[in-house]
Amino acid sequence: MDSFINILNLFLLLFYILSFTSYLLDFKNDLPFFKNSKRIFLFLTILIHLIFIVLLTNELKHFPITNKFEIFSLISFSIVFTYFLIELLTDIKGTGLFLLALSLILQVQSVFLFKMNPNVLPILKSIPMGLHVSTAILSYTAFSISAIYAILYFLLYKSIKSNKFGLYFNKLPDLEILEKLSFTAMSIGLVLLSIAIIIGIIWLPSAFPNFSYYDPKIISTFIVWIFYAVGISRKELGYLYGKKLIRFAIIGLFLIILASMGPSFFTNSFHTFG
Amino acid sequence: MEIIGISLSYRTCSIEKRESLYLNESEKEELIKILKNGFLLEGIVISTCNRTEIIGLTINDEITIDILVDKILEYKPVENLKSSDFLKYFNCTALKHILEVVSGIDSLIIGDSQILGQVKESFLLSEKLNFLGTIFHRIEQISLKLGKKVISETILGEGAVSISYAAIKVIEKIFSHFQNKQALIIGAGETAELAAMHLNELNLEKMYITNRTREKGENLANKISAEFIEFENFDSILQEIDILISATSSPNFLIDFERIKSIGKFRRGKPLVIMDIAIPRDIDPKVANLDWIFYHDVDSLQKFIDQNIEKRKAEIPKIKSFIQDEMVTFFSWYNTLQIIPTLKNFRDFFEEIRSDEFEKIKNKLLPEEIEKVENMTKRLVGRILHNPTINLKKLSEDSSNYEKSSEYSKMLMELYNLSKKS
Structure with a gap:
């Protein structure tokens, strides 16, 4: 098999x-x-x-x-x-x-x-673990998709600003759509990450005896959550438009890369499973 | 009888001469009546701002292209317009020309979408005046079929090729939902009006028009259900709008960089599209440096148009192959038409001989033999005529054999004295 x-x-x-x-x-x-x-x-x-x-x-x-x-x-x-x-x-x-x-x-x-x-490890086979990790992975996927749409926005934005009416201009959807797609993906990502965090907060302390709120992965995940929550709120309140929102989505991508890789450097994390 | 054509278009003469020769509906009707009277059996007259054309089937071989030129100039004399200003077409080239016109590849703006409708109207007028016969009915069918094929199977009509439409196409690449967008148009001249008309089709939440001359501005505003605002006050709505189109004849900037920059803090990055389609420009081009501004002027939009024209030009070989196919089909049919009278006379000639000879012996036959013998003579003649008939038809169906088939046709007529008979 x-x-x-x-x-x-x-x-x-x-x-x-x-x-x-x-x-x-x-x-x-x-x-x-x-x-x-x-x-x-x-x-x-x-x-x-x-x-x-x-x-x-x-x-x-x-x-x-x-x-x-x-x-x-x-x-x-x-x-x-x-x-x-x-x-x-x-x-x-x-x-x-x-x-x-x-x-x-x-x-x-x-x-x-x-x-x-x-x-x-038996803990990795448990259903809460499955839900916790799946939602976390899907949320990071949504943030990545948001960043890709942001990059496409940026490419089209540059084409229009520099009067280059080539492939990107002809093939990509309009800027407003790309901005909307990026924002929607970001919002879905935040919802999924919130679910992952809630499951984690409820279930992790009972599953891991060495659980700590100061764990690097938990801290970095909270930073990502706060970053996106602030950005999405600002957008909803009408403070983030166009290129500003796009810049925000791209910075978010770097942040989630750091948040995913950073904790690996800390060997004492209970979140590390080898 | 030949198909001949004359054309006065942008290719050979100035707009002044083209305008002078332009024929309105009643003039076209009168000219067709003149042409029908001794010159053309059937045909069409096309007249638009870019071209005036007559294409038709001559009544006899004595009617030449120059006579057609003389007739139109006689009907509508135009100062300094000479016979050499006309392009002249004969048979194959005449049909090819109609097809190139109807497909849009002969237009001043390649892919012009109006020409198909204009040619269609010309055919309708000819039909109304009984100026459409078998041949031009067929030409009408293939022309309209080709026009539709070009629209459905090529991109000849796609992409903006006017400044005002190009501006709208660029706007559509920035915004997708227009129901929550507001626009301001500065100016009420021809360019501004055209842009306003295009913009109006996007169903914006609100459109404002401003113009130094109040009356012109209000007229345009009424035409497109927009709100007119005094020229002195347009500055107050700059921070509200999403689209700004300016097309005035002002010699100086109407809006400077500082003014646009000052509204930035209220907009929080919300994009503002500025289409400065005025010459000289109305808005300081430095505004293009602001992140949230999408600024385009005539030069940048012209780049967009040039690209679209190149794309359209790339479709021409494809359309020419469509035209070639239609011409082959048409001339296969048309050449057959030319030999039909010959074949009819040829067969009638033999039938007459058969019938005469049969009558001579009819009385000597037994009653039961009459039918048998008559059938035998018919079969005999049929078999004798079979090969020449089929071969001549085949020869004429191939348009490349046009001269050969007409030579054979003449030969038959002369050998059997068929012309005398007919």
């Missing part, structure tokens, strides 16, 4: 490459074949990935959140699934290529880091 899952993971990578290539060719060359087929490739990629996650969960008997291979795969899936919903519900096209690029990078890493390890 391990080798089958490994083969399926490689097969999945092939579909990610196929989807990415079709979105790339459609974006750059306007080829009619890819205009119609890219969504089919993306749908198949999502379907295979879903089957892969179900099989993996069934095989491991726990949420696939216990090592880098599983986490990268889950993030990659959540990005393409979110984008597929956006394209389907809003008919906003032209941004898929950039989100798929991120998913592809994560999926490549997932293939290289493939490791089937059913013998994980």
Whole structure:
């Protein structure tokens, strides 16, 4: 079964490459074949990935959140699934290529880091842990998507300001839409992160005897939460518009990278599972 | 009978001459009546601000293109307009020209969307005046079919090619929801009006018009259901609006950098799109340096237009291949029409001989033999005529064999004295 899952993971990578290539060719060359087929490739990629996650969960008997291979795969899936919903519900096209690029990078890493390890700590197999980690991962995914839309906003903004009416001008949706997508993703991220924090606060003290509110990961997560909460409130109150909001989303991306990687430097964190 | 055409367009003469030769509806009707009387069997007359054209089927071979030029100049004399100002077309080139006109690739602005409708109206007028026969009916069908095909299968009509429309297209790349947007248009001249009309189609929450001459400004405001504000007061709404279009003939800046910068603190980064489509400019271009300002002037919009024109030009080879296909189909049919009278005379000639000879022996036959013998003579003639008929038809269906088929046709007529018969 391990080798089958490994083969399926490689097969999945092939579909990610196929989807990415079709979105790339459609974006750059306007080829009619890819205009119609890219969504089919993306749908198949999502379907295979879903089957892969179900099989993996069934095989491991726990949420696939216990090592880098599983986490990268889950993030990659959540990005393409979110984008597929956006394209389907809003008919906003032209941004898929950039989100798929991120998913592809994560999926490549997932293939290289493939490791089937059913013998994980019992705590990692618990349902509250699964919910806590899943919502935290999904929230960071949403913040990343928000940052990607912010970068696209920035590219289009630069094109318009510098009178370059090229590929970005012709292919990307308008600035207001990109700003809205970035803000919506950011808001969803904040809601998910709040859920992850609430589950954590309720459940972690009883699950971990060495729990501490001064844990670097908890502090960095609170900083991320406060950062986004302040930004979203300012936007709602009408203080953040256009480029200011976009700058905020991009800074947020750097912050979550720091928040994810920073605690690894502290070996005494109860949040570190090897 | 040949298809001939003359065209006076932007390609060969000035706008003054084109305007002088422009024919209104009643003039077109009168001219068609003149042309029908001894010159053309059928045809069309097109007249727009950019071109005046006559294309038709001559009554006989004596009617030449120069006669057609003389007729139009006789009907509407224009000072300094010479025969050399007209482009002249004959048969293949005449049809090709109509198709190039209707597809929009012959227009001053490539891909002009109005020309298809104008050509359609010309065909309708010809039909009304019984100036459309078999051939021009067919030309009407293929022209309109081609026009529609160009719209649906190419991007010839896409992308803005006027400054005011280009400004709107850029605005649409900045905003998506216009129901909560407000705009101010400074000026009420032709350019401002055009921009206002385009902007009005976006269904904005509110539009303001301001102009130094109150009456002109109010007229434009009424036309598009906008609110007119006094020129001296427009400054007060600058911080409220999202879109500013300025198109006045003011020799100096109407709005300076400091004024725009001063409203920035109230807007908190909320974008303001400024389209300065005036020459000379109305707004200090330094405002483009502000983060929240999207500033475009005529030069920057012209870049956008140039790109769109290049994209349209790239479609021309595709459209020319559509035209080529239509021409091949048309001339296959048209050339067959030319040989039909010959074939009819040819077959009638043999039928006459058969019938004469049959009558001669009819009385010598037994009653039961009459039908058999008659059928036999018919079959005999049919078989004799089968190969020449089919081969001549085949030859004429290929438009490249036009000269050969007409030579064979003449040969048949002469060999069998068919012309005398007809």
